Amino acid sequence: MISYIIRxxxxxxxxxxxxxFLCFGIFQFLGDPVLTLAGRYATQEQQELVRRSLGLxxxxxxxxxxxxxxxxxxxxxxxxxSQVPVMRMILERFPASFELALVAMFxxxxxxxxxGVVSSLRPRSPLSRAIMAGSLLGISLPTFLVGILLIxxxxxxxxxxxxxxxxxxxxxxxxWRSGLLALDGLRHLILPAITLGLYQLAVLLRLTRGGMLxxxxxxxxxxxxxxxxxxxxxxxxxxxxNVLIPVVTMAGLQMxxxxxxxxxxxxxxxxxxxxxxxxxxxxESDHPIIVAYVMLMxxxxxxxxxxxxxxxxxxxxxxxxx
Amino acid sequence: xxxxxxxxxxxxxxxxxxSASILGMAKDTLVVAVMAPPRxxxxxxxxxxxxxxxxxxxxDGLLQRDADGNLLPALATSWERVDALTWRFHxxxxxxxHNGNDFTWEDVKFSLERLKExxxxxxxxxxxxxxxxxxxxxxxxxxxxxxxxxxVPWFVQNLHQxxxxxxxxxxxxxIGEIGEYPIGTGPYKFVEWVKGSYLKLEANEDYWGGPxxxxxxxxxPITESSTRVAALIxxxxxxxxxxxxxLFDMVKSSPNAEIITRPSRRSIWLGLRNSPGFPGxxxxxxxxxxxxxxxxxxxxxxxxxxxxxxxxxxxPPTVGYDASIERxxxxxxxxxxxxxxxxxxxxxxxKLTGPNDRYVQDEQIAQAIATQLAKxxxxxxxxxxxxxxxxxxxxxxxxxxxxxxxxDGSYDFGRSFTKLLHTVDPERGYGGLNGASYSxxxxxxxxxxxxxxxxxxxxxxxxxxxxxxxxxxxxxxIPLHYQEDTYALYKPSNVQFRPxxxxxxxxxxxxxxx
Numbered sequence: 001m002i003s004y005i006i007r008x009x010x011x012x013x014x015x016x017x018x019x020x021f022l023c024f025g026i027f028q029f030l031g032d033p034v035l036t037l038a039g040r041y042a043t044q045e046q047q048e049l050v051r052r053s054l055g056l057x058x059x060x061x062x063x064x065x066x067x068x069x070x071x072x073x074x075x076x077x078x079x080x081x082s083q084v085p086v087m088r089m090i091l092e093r094f095p096a097s098f099e100l101a102l103v104a105m106f107x108x109x110x111x112x113x114x115x116g117v118v119s120s121l122r123p124r125s126p127l128s129r130a131i132m133a134g135s136l137l138g139i140s141l142p143t144f145l146v147g148i149l150l151i152x153x154x155x156x157x158x159x160x161x162x163x164x165x166x167x168x169x170x171x172x173x174x175x176w177r178s179g180l181l182a183l184d185g186l187r188h189l190i191l192p193a194i195t196l197g198l199y200q201l202a203v204l205l206r207l208t209r210g211g212m213l214x215x216x217x218x219x220x221x222x223x224x225x226x227x228x229x230x231x232x233x234x235x236x237x238x239x240x241x242n243v244l245i246p247v248v249t250m251a252g253l254q255m256x257x258x259x260x261x262x263x264x265x266x267x268x269x270x271x272x273x274x275x276x277x278x279x280x281x282x283x284e285s286d287h288p289i290i291v292a293y294v295m296l297m298x299x300x301x302x303x304x305x306x307x308x309x310x311x312x313x314x315x316x317x318x319x320x321x322x
Numbered sequence: 323x324x325x326x327x328x329x330x331x332x333x334x335x336x337x338x339x340x341s342a343s344i345l346g347m348a349k350d351t352l353v354v355a356v357m358a359p360p361r362x363x364x365x366x367x368x369x370x371x372x373x374x375x376x377x378x379x380x381x382d383g384l385l386q387r388d389a390d391g392n393l394l395p396a397l398a399t400s401w402e403r404v405d406a407l408t409w410r411f412h413x414x415x416x417x418x419x420h421n422g423n424d425f426t427w428e429d430v431k432f433s434l435e436r437l438k439e440x441x442x443x444x445x446x447x448x449x450x451x452x453x454x455x456x457x458x459x460x461x462x463x464x465x466x467x468x469x470x471x472x473x474v475p476w477f478v479q480n481l482h483q484x485x486x487x488x489x490x491x492x493x494x495x496x497i498g499e500i501g502e503y504p505i506g507t508g509p510y511k512f513v514e515w516v517k518g519s520y521l522k523l524e525a526n527e528d529y530w531g532g533p534x535x536x537x538x539x540x541x542x543p544i545t546e547s548s549t550r551v552a553a554l555i556x557x558x559x560x561x562x563x564x565x566x567x568x569l570f571d572m573v574k575s576s577p578n579a580e581i582i583t584r585p586s587r588r589s590i591w592l593g594l595r596n597s598p599g600f601p602g603x604x605x606x607x608x609x610x611x612x613x614x615x616x617x618x619x620x621x622x623x624x625x626x627x628x629x630x631x632x633x634x635x636x637x638p639p640t641v642g643y644d645a646s647i648e649r650x651x652x653x654x655x656x657x658x659x660x661x662x663x664x665x666x667x668x669x670x671x672x673k674l675t676g677p678n679d680r681y682v683q684d685e686q687i688a689q690a691i692a693t694q695l696a697k698x699x700x701x702x703x704x705x706x707x708x709x710x711x712x713x714x715x716x717x718x719x720x721x722x723x724x725x726x727x728x729x730d731g732s733y734d735f736g737r738s739f740t741k742l743l744h745t746v747d748p749e750r751g752y753g754g755l756n757g758a759s760y761s762x763x764x765x766x767x768x769x770x771x772x773x774x775x776x777x778x779x780x781x782x783x784x785x786x787x788x789x790x791x792x793x794x795x796x797x798x799x800i801p802l803h804y805q806e807d808t809y810a811l812y813k814p815s816n817v818q819f820r821p822x823x824x825x826x827x828x829x830x831x832x833x834x835x836x
Contacts, residue, residue: 031710035717039369039445040731041741043751046448050441081361081368083442083498093518148548155556163552164544165519177516270544272518279545280359280518285710 005310012302019298020071023291024064031285033080054080067291076292081284086292090274095176096166097266097273101258103180103189104197109251112201116208117240123213131205138202147195147268154191162188164270192269196262200254204247211243245316249308256304260297349815349834351538354827355550355562359543360521363504363512364497365485366437369445369731374483375826376541379523380420381485381506384411384430385478389831391639391733391823393478397425397486397507406473406776407454413464417530419488420511427466431456432489434468442497448751449480473774475781476734479641483731509534509830518543523829535833551810555579560815563827565808567626567682579810584821585630586805587637587729590681592674592691593742593799595722595758601672602722602758606664608797612650614657614698615691617802624686629803634793635728635738637804639823641778642735642785647793649801657698669699675757676725680709682805688725716757719746724757727805731824735785739769743798760799765792 038050051057055066070077076086115135119128155163167188169177179185215221216239224234263275270276274293281289358372365377378386386396395401398411417425436443437450444450455469470477488505495503504512509531510523521541527533542559544550547566554562555576565573565581573579594602594611601607621629636643661669674692678685685706692702702723706712715721730738745761746753753759768791772784792798807825811817818835822828 032714032717035713036370037441037445039447041369041446041448041737041751041754043448043451043754044748046440046451046751049447053441078442078498080442082501083362084501089517096518151549151552155558156552159556162558163556164549164558165542268546268549270518270542270546270549272516276518276545283710284361 001313005306008306008309012299012306015302016295016298020068020291020295021064023294024067025060027287027290028060028063033285033287036284037080071295076295077288079281079289080286086288087296089277089289090293090296092175093272093274093277095178096271097259097262097275099178099180100189100192100196100262100265100271100273101255103193104258104262105200105251105255106197107193108197108200108204108254112204113208113240113244113247116205117212117235119205120209120212120216121235123209132209135202135205138198138205141198143195143199143264144268146198147192147265150191150195151268161191163191166272192265192271195268196258196265200251200258203254204251207247207250208243211246212239215239215242245312249312252304252308252311256297256301260300350536351540352536352561352815352817352829352832352834353540353542353559354829355542355544355553355559356827357543357545357547357550357564359518359545360515360541362501363515364443364501365487365504365506366433366444366446367442367501369483371731371825375824375828376521377485377504377506378483378508378826379510379539379829380504380508380512381487382417382508383482383484383486384413385481387482387822387824389820389822389828393482396482397430398481401478403478403776403778404467406774407470409468409470409477410459411466411468413466414530415464417507418528419491419505419507420526421488421491421505423488423490425486425488425507427456427458427463429486429489430466432492433486434484436487436492437484446484449484452477473776475773475775475778476641476732476737479734480732510539513538529830531830534830536829539829541827554810554812557812557814560812560817561819561827561832562810563825565810567628570626570628570808573810578813580813582809582811582819582821583628583806584823585637586807586825587639587823588681588727588805589632589635589637589729589801590629590684590687590725590727590803590805591632591635591799591801593721593724593726593756593758593760596760596762600722601664601666601670604664605795605797606660607666608800609650610657610660610664610698611695611700612797612800613653613660614695614700615800615802616652616694617649618652619694620687620690621803624683624690625803625806628682628806628808630806632801632804634789634801635742635799636735636789637729637823640730640733640735640738641782642738642789644786644789647790654698661698661700666699669701671701671703672723673703673705673721674723674725675705675707675712675715675721677709677712678706680712681725681727684725684727687802691725716755719753719756719759721757726755726757735789736769736772736781739765739788739792743792744769762792762796762798765796765798 034047034051038047079086079089115131119131122128151163154161165188166179166185168182168184169179170181171177179189221234221239224238263279266273266275267279278293360373360376361368365381382396384396384398386394388394397414399414401411404410413427419425434453434456437446440447452470452474454471457467459465459467491505492500509526509529511526513522513524515521523539525534525537544553548569550562551569551573553559555578573581594608596603617631631649633647633649674688676684676688688704688706692704695702740752741755743756743760744752745766746756746759768788772781772788775781775784807821809821811819816835818833
């Protein structure tokens with residue numbers, strides 16, 4: 001087990017290096033930050049001056065080596081446009097993205113499992129069919145459309161929920177502000193969290209339903225029915241409990257994605273999270289932010305994967321890592 | 323069963339949260355939704371209008387512009403051009419920065435010299451480089467001369483966007499701090515900036531021009547245009563910038579929203595290579611392309627009526643604008659004849675490059691032009707791409723035919739010309755955005771002749787002549803249209819707002835009516 005973990009960490013480091021090289025390489029060719037930073041009327045000479053002060057006149061491999069050296073010291077550089085350490089900028093935005101992902105995952109898990117169980121009990125009933133049709137919509141509707149539709153219905157027509165932003169937030173520590181502790185903050189969370197969580201909801205729903213259909217047909221469930229156990233005990237204690245392992249694994253894996261890839265949702269709802277920061281950085285060719293963001297997300301997803309794998313081994317002793 | 327409970331809970335939650343939504347309170351805060359978040363609070367750190375318009379609320383320049391684009395006094399009470407190189411300013415006395423420091427001539431000197439510092443301080447490098455000296459006249463600290471290194475005829479035209487900073491607090495703070503906490507002399511004081519969410523400002527009760535009518539202003543960036551419109555219609559914000567063409571009718575049909583428009587300063591036009599051997603070197607071909615484009619159709623079908631045909635690059639308030647220039651008529655038959663005469667009876671193939679995320683309907687305009695030119699036999703290969711890729715290409719001057727939009731922040735066609743159409747000359751910083759290496763010695767001479775004229779009226783005449791020759795005789799570019807600036811107001815807030823030519827939201831000129 002220990003040697004497995006060490007090996008996995010080793011692999012993760014290699015992956016991080018490859019990711020850093022790829023994104024560093026790609027973003028070198030996506031827009032020249034000097035053009036905007038020197039101003040619209042700058043002469044070529046002045047542009048070169050700016051290029052030198054950014055260190056962008058150095059050959060690619062030198063720039064990359066400097067980047068790696070600094071990154072190993074935990075320094076991902078300063079943003080070109082705002083002159084603030086990029087890690088600070090990204091982490092400042094982390095609470096917003098994290099809370100959004102948390103609430104989205106909460107919605108996806110509770111509704112997904114509940115509806116999955118409901119639709120598995122009487123798979124042919126109209127309610128089950130409606131739920132399945134709805135889940136198909138959840139999987140196939142683009143996030144963009146869902147967001148806009150929700151805004152249209154709840155903000156423009158019904159006028160019950162705000163269309164954008166985080167609303168009132170409460171400062172917890174330092175720069176960590178939370179919207180979970182204020183009524184206004186919660187109201188602002190609802191639409192974006194549904195938008196972000198809808199796809200995951202549909203996936204978890206289908207996973208639960210599939211697992212439940214299988215589990216309900218198993219011998220041990222039939223034995224439980226035969227013993228005369230109450231319905232509640234059979235469904236929740238015997239069937240659902242076995243189904244939950246893959247569902248929770250899936251949810252864990254998706255958590256990283258919810259934090260890292262909420263860019264579309266964040267941009268529709270003007271959610272001040274990391275995805276929004278990334279988008280602005282891409283528009284402005286602010287490469288240090290882009291690279292640091294991608295690295296951070298790669299690290300986060302690798303970490304979650306590893307954690308899920310290890311937990312899986314602990315939860316299910318039948319699994320052996322060699 | 324459990325599902326039902328969950329639904330009931332959610333229903334309750336929505337009901338509770340919804341009921342808490344609208345609380346009546348006295349209106350002392352103006353909420354403005356802008357298209358782009360401010361990049362920095364360093365007033366020289368970005369020359370983008372998205373940033374400058376916010377700086378204009380916190381800082382003052384030596385001069386300012388009113389809602390018609392006229393140049394007015396600000397930190398300077400009057401000014402004159404002493405000779406070709408020297409500009410004299412009389413400074414306003416008794417002005418204080420938001421931190422209590424007095425405004426003096428040393429702040430002016432410091433701020434102007436700061437412009438020369440390249441990254442990370444200034445995006446006004448070229449302007450800063452032209453300043454040789456700032457000095458008081460005859461020991462009077464309230465009268466200063468600014469001396470330029472070469473004649474800069476449009477020098478004062480730019481001073482509304484060169485903001486004056488406090489020397490003491492700027493020197494003692496790091497550039498990161500300066501970029502997050504601004505200290506100016508302007509009508510509004512900085513309160514808080516939560517990046518990506520909002521920027522809050524408070525009225526400066528001691529403002530030299532009198533306290534502004536509205537106590538608090540909150541700028542919220544909402545980049546997604548449909549969300550911005552939704553925020554307005556639902557009353558979350560009082561004023562939004564830029565209503566997209568496709569949502570225009572939706573806003574109009576809402577009883578709570580009011581649309582305000584005015585022609586934008588920005589013109590959209592096509593640049594065309596004229597190097598020897600290229601079809602565009604023949605002015606008949608240039609005319610043919612011009613006459614084959616049906617601008618009325620573009621405005622009606624692509625811009626949905628929200629644009630105004632233009633016959634030149636500059637807009638009316640710009641020095642060098644000439645109202646007598648007219649568009650060539652739309653005449654595909656004549657275009658075909660001209661092409662045949664120029665030796666292209668069967669047309670030719672040409673690549674049209676343009677951005678797809680920069681101007682209103684930019685990609686669709688390019689497509690419409692390709693279709694229209696096909697009718698006279700010119701086969702257009704479309705090459706549209708994101709601006710982050712397009713603009714660096716433009717900077718390499720290797721395009722054949724390209725779509726660009728332009729307005730001059732300093733209201734001077736001479737300056738625009740050096741950047742857009744003057745023969746590429748990196749040494750002097752000329753032709754930086756001349757995407758197709760357009761070059762015409764006659765036009766270059768006309769421009770150079772205009773630069774040495776000190777008298778503003780004579781110089782304006784010279785620039786009008788340059789503009790006429792470029793547009794009527796040489797067809798230096800093919801003009802399409804001016805965009806339209808659109809704003810929407812939330813009616814119940816009763817905001818009194820008049821759009822400016824530069825599109826800036828200057829809050830001291832905004833009030834709640836009634």
